[in-house]
Amino acid sequence: MPxxxxxxxxSQEPARHPALIINSKQPFNAxxxxxxxxxxxxxxxxxxYKRNHGPIPVVDDIERYRVTIxxxxxxxxxxxxxxxxxxxxxxxxxxxxxxxxxxxxxxKARTVKGVGWDVAALGNATxxxxxxxxxxxxxxxxxxxxxxxxxxxxxxxVSVDKCKEEKGxxxxxxxxxRQATNPDADVLLAYEMxxxxxxxxxxxxxxxxxxxVIGARSVKWLDSISVxxxxxxxxxxxxxxxxxxxxxxxxxxxxxxxxxxxxFPVQCAICSLEDESVVDQGKVTVSGYALSGGGRGIExxxxxxxxxxxxVEADRYQKSSVPYASDGINSDKWAWVLFKAVxxxxxxxxxxxxxxxxxxNVQPENVExxxxxxxxxxxxxxxVHVRKASxxxxxxx
Numbered sequence: 001m002p003x004x005x006x007x008x009x010x011s012q013e014p015a016r017h018p019a020l021i022i023n024s025k026q027p028f029n030a031x032x033x034x035x036x037x038x039x040x041x042x043x044x045x046x047x048x049y050k051r052n053h054g055p056i057p058v059v060d061d062i063e064r065y066r067v068t069i070x071x072x073x074x075x076x077x078x079x080x081x082x083x084x085x086x087x088x089x090x091x092x093x094x095x096x097x098x099x100x101x102x103x104x105x106x107x108k109a110r111t112v113k114g115v116g117w118d119v120a121a122l123g124n125a126t127x128x129x130x131x132x133x134x135x136x137x138x139x140x141x142x143x144x145x146x147x148x149x150x151x152x153x154x155x156x157x158v159s160v161d162k163c164k165e166e167k168g169x170x171x172x173x174x175x176x177x178r179q180a181t182n183p184d185a186d187v188l189l190a191y192e193m194x195x196x197x198x199x200x201x202x203x204x205x206x207x208x209x210x211x212x213v214i215g216a217r218s219v220k221w222l223d224s225i226s227v228x229x230x231x232x233x234x235x236x237x238x239x240x241x242x243x244x245x246x247x248x249x250x251x252x253x254x255x256x257x258x259x260x261x262x263x264f265p266v267q268c269a270i271c272s273l274e275d276e277s278v279v280d281q282g283k284v285t286v287s288g289y290a291l292s293g294g295g296r297g298i299e300x301x302x303x304x305x306x307x308x309x310x311x312v313e314a315d316r317y318q319k320s321s322v323p324y325a326s327d328g329i330n331s332d333k334w335a336w337v338l339f340k341a342v343x344x345x346x347x348x349x350x351x352x353x354x355x356x357x358x359x360x361n362v363q364p365e366n367v368e369x370x371x372x373x374x375x376x377x378x379x380x381x382x383x384v385h386v387r388k389a390s391x392x393x394x395x396x397x
Contacts, residue, residue, distance in 0.1 A: 001223045003064035004205065006160040006170065007055040014056060014200045017046040023115050027052040028201075031120035034271040038289055038338055041318055042093075043123035045194055048202065051098050051121070053163040053171055053236075056200050057221040065205055067189075071226035072152030074140035081205055084189060087130035092186045094211040094334035095291050096218055097122035097264055099241050102378035109367045112375030113250075119269040119382070122289075124336050127209045128192030132225075133183045141227065146178040152227035155180040157208050157219035165235040173217045174232035175210055175262070186211050186334060189222070211334035212294045213262050214376075216241050231260065246371045253373065261376065263293030266363055268301055268339070268355035269382045277386050284345050284386065286314070291336040292357035297326030300356040301339040307350040308365070308381070314341035314353075326358045349386045 010026050020030040031037075032047040059065065066078040100114050101121035132155070133143050141148050156174040163171050179185050188209040191198055198204050203220030210217045216236055231237060242258040268290035273279075290298045301314040316337045317323075322330045324337060345351065354363045364370050367380040 001160050002066065003061040004057055004059050004160050004221065004223070006057045006162045006221070008162055008168075010055050012055070012058055016050065016201070020047070020050070021118065021120075023117060027054050028056070029115045031117060034118060034120050034269070034274070037120045037123070038271040038287060041124065041320075041338060042194060043125055045125075045196070045199060045202065048123035048125060049098065049121045050201050051215060052161075052201075053165060054161045057160050059205055062205055067206055067222045068224040069135065069139045070224060071156070071228050072148050072150035073227050074149065075138070077139055079135070079138075081191065084130050084135070084191065084206065087134050089128060090131055090186070090188065091126055091128045092188060092209065092211060092334060093124065093126050093332040094186070094209055095122055095124040095336040096209075096215040097267070097291065099214040099216055099261060099264070099376040101267070102269065102382075103375035106367050106371060106375045106378040109371055112371075112373055114375045119271065122215075122291075122336070125193050126195065127188055127190040128195070129188040129190035129206075129209070131183055132187040132189055132208070133181045135189060135225070136181055136227075139227075141177070141181060143181050143183055144178070145181045146176075148177065148227055150227075151229050153177050154228050154231050156226045156228050156232045157222060158224045158226070159219050159221045160223045161221055163235070165240070170223065171219060171236065172232055172234035173219050173237055174228065175213070175217055177227065179210075212264075214241060214264050217262065240374065241376060242374070243377055244372045244374070246368070249373055264291075265377060265379045266290075266292040266296070266298075266355050266357040266361045267379045268353050268363065270351065270353050270384050273351065273384045273386060275384055277384065278389050279345070279386055280389055283342050285340065285342050286351055286353065287338065287340040288353060288382070289336045290316070290339055290355040292355070292361065295333040296357040296359055296361070297331060297333060298337040298355055299326045299358050299360070301337075302354050302356070303341045303343060304352040305343050305345045305349050308352055312341060312343065314339040345386055345388070347388050351384050351386055352381050354381045
């Protein structure tokens with residue numbers, strides 16, 4: 001790709017914030033501390049999780065960069081950044097979440113394969129760019145189209161990075177054409193993140209944002225967009241990011257027996273407390289995030305301080321100036337909801353959080369019930385343990 005290239009080594013990596021928790025150095029995969037994650041509704045770029053499968057691509061000449069729109073279309077084109085910027089610009093608040101979020105906890109139940117993530121492999125940002133539905137009109141595909149005139153049913157996004165899983169080839173993924181051509185799905189070709197030009201770690205100069213779907217489909221560093229007949233056949237669509245039952249292991253797995261994961265299930269996590277915490281006497285603040293896929297809002301977040309025997313409902317909020325309603329017109333349907341509850345806890349407590357979305361989907365109680373060999377979609381009840389500091393201990397400090 002003229003102007004944009006995927007390096008074969010890690011000698012040109014961008015600088016990252018020193019406070020990030022590094023889960024893998026090469027490729028670079030990192031997340032913020034859980035308490036920093038929910039310090040604000042919009043996640044600062046520095047603290048937005050970094051998920052990579054190879055070295056970060058380098059832009060040599062932005063004026064030469066083009067993204068190709070091709071495949072089963074009537075009028076293939078190559079678009080420069082200046083041409084994309086001339087299209088109507090939309091800003092969408094959307095949370096991206098790695099499918100492996102909370103994998104470390106699942107691995108404690110039974111070992112899984114993959115990068116070990118705590119609870120912060122996600123972030124909420126405002127993304128600015130052109131709608132994919134507008135871009136596809138340029139090549140002759142109308143809005144709300146399920147099958148193109150030439151038989152295309154899927155839209156494939158191809159990066160310029162080099163992934164070992166693709167044997168040195170680029171990362172790629174696809175979404176259904178009906179989703180790509182639906183303006184209400186808010187699929188973007190994004191060039192801005194939080195009001196600034198998107199940086200290298202997050203896809204500069206151009207990436208896809210597919211709201212409500214696992215982060216693996218929001219391809220960074222775009223090289224081409226192809227309208228194709230069948231789903232993308234790349235590694236990350238066919239041999240990864242699929243949800244298998246607990247009975248499947250690496251000896252009996254049949255990748256073709258499961259569909260590629262798209263929407264993420266309802267999820268929440270406590271971020272104000274570590275897995276094991278010692279707290280002062282008195283009330284304890286339990287806060288964190290909740291979200292669901294497919295644009296479904298969060299109807300409720302329940303908190304228990306006695307291991308699930310009794311529950312109280314947490315307050316939910318997004319923007320400070322607008323009351324949150326799970327189906328409200330002023331709520332950000334693709335974004336997470338933050339929650340907070342101030343509770344009394346016993347001397348030794350298991351605190352639990354679970355969320356319910358607008359379709360009445362509820363997080364499963366036990367991680368064992370949703371265990372899978374790749375450790376994806378751990379949406380089980382989030383549990384932390386709290387012990388109160390004794391008055392005697394505090395007086396001796």
